[in-house]
Amino acid sequence: MQTFAGKVAVITGAGSGFGREFARIGARLGMHLVLADVQADALEAVRAELSAAGSKVISRRTDVSEDSEIAALAKATMDAFGSVHLVFNNAGVGSGGLVWENSLADWSWVLGVNLWGVVHGVRHFVPLMLEAATREPGYQGHIVNTASMAGLLNAPNMGIYNVSKHAVVSLTETLYQDLRLVEAPIGASVLCPYFVPTGISASHRNAPSAVSGAPATASQQAAQVMSNKAVGSGKVSATEVAERTFEAIRADQFYVFSHPHALGNVETRMKDIVGDRNPSDPFAARPDVRDALRNALRAARQG
Ligand SMILES: NC(=O)c1ccc[n+]([C@@H]2O[C@H](COP(=O)([O-])OP(=O)(O)OC[C@H]3O[C@@H](n4cnc5c(N)ncnc54)[C@H](O)[C@@H]3O)[C@@H](O)[C@H]2O)c1
Numbered sequence: 001m002q003t004f005a006g007k008v009a010v011i012t013g014a015g016s017g018f019g020r021e022f023a024r025i026g027a028r029l030g031m032h033l034v035l036a037d038v039q040a041d042a043l044e045a046v047r048a049e050l051s052a053a054g055s056k057v058i059s060r061r062t063d064v065s066e067d068s069e070i071a072a073l074a075k076a077t078m079d080a081f082g083s084v085h086l087v088f089n090n091a092g093v094g095s096g097g098l099v100w101e102n103s104l105a106d107w108s109w110v111l112g113v114n115l116w117g118v119v120h121g122v123r124h125f126v127p128l129m130l131e132a133a134t135r136e137p138g139y140q141g142h143i144v145n146t147a148s149m150a151g152l153l154n155a156p157n158m159g160i161y162n163v164s165k166h167a168v169v170s171l172t173e174t175l176y177q178d179l180r181l182v183e184a185p186i187g188a189s190v191l192c193p194y195f196v197p198t199g200i201s202a203s204h205r206n207a208p209s210a211v212s213g214a215p216a217t218a219s220q221q222a223a224q225v226m227s228n229k230a231v232g233s234g235k236v237s238a239t240e241v242a243e244r245t246f247e248a249i250r251a252d253q254f255y256v257f258s259h260p261h262a263l264g265n266v267e268t269r270m271k272d273i274v275g276d277r278n279p280s281d282p283f284a285a286r287p288d289v290r291d292a293l294r295n296a297l298r299a300a301r302q303g
Contacts, residue, residue, distance in 0.1 A: 015042030017198030096223020
């Protein structure tokens with residue numbers, strides 16, 4: 001996708017972090033914006049900021065895990081702007097803990113937002129994009145799904161998140177192939193950030209009461225401490241990641257990484273697979289992190 005001015009972008013999770021930065025860049029490029037987020041006050045702040053700066057922008061409170069709410073978002077997009085060119089299926093939540101300790105409510109919340117949110121976005125927006133391509137001469141579209149480096153690795157104590165993000169990588173790679181198979185003028189990218197300071201460590205602010213009301217297990221508490229530290233001390237900003245993502249859209253580049261140096265762990269994992277070796281220690285380069293986590297879990301077991 002080469003031209004952005006006057007084109008329509010839909011962004012989920014637009015109230016904070018990467019989504020807010022995608023919206024700001026889209027506005028600077030003269031795009032018409034459709035902003036969605038489950039957190040109404042944060043969404044309204046971004047809408048107000050961008051419309052005050054002169055952008056054509058609508059916003060709609062949307063829970064991406066609900067099919068009917070994404071359907072309504074798609075309808076609102078067509079009613080307001082009559083087309084759609086760029087879609088960011090970006091809303092997501094973080095979660096940790098040992099896999100056998102996570103409740104069904106934890107699984108349902110995180111897979112609902114991180115995986116089903118992307119599924120609903122693809123099911124509702126791709127047909128509208130394919131239709132627009134038949135109407136608009138020279139149509140160019142692009143979809144960006146936000147996964148994570150956790151979609152390419154499997155660090156311990158964050159199983160639900162890993163599962164959800166591996167699924168998003170798989171879905172997006174397949175989407176890329178499907179779009180090529182039907183020769184659609186629509187590109188696809190998967191964004192795989194490492195640790196970047198955003199609101200992700202405070203994801204429970206938007207969790208259903210079955211999740212936020214339940215006491216955190218020891219492993220969840222340990223995961224929260226690690227997430228606060230890793231995300232909080234990230235050196236690459238959400239703005240830089242969003243800028244890199246727009247460059248990737250222009251260049252029709254599929255994989256978008258915030259920390260390319262972290263790909264060594266992905267290479268090790270791939271070598272484990274093709275070499276028929278058991279999974280390597282993901283903390284091999286940071287034994288201090290593994291030891292801190294192991295000590296926290298041991299201390300909790302000993303009560
Ligand atoms: N920040 C990181 O280190 C990092 C690393 C890898 C991947 N990611 C991914 O980046 C994406 C964006 O997260 P972020 O880091 O900007 O965090 P963030 O918390 O700043 O932003 C996420 C936004 O999604 C919204 N949201 C949460 N649940 C929702 C729902 N059910 N429906 C609609 N919106 C909902 C939140 O209100 C928030 O505005 C997520 O998919 C996350 O998993 C983040």
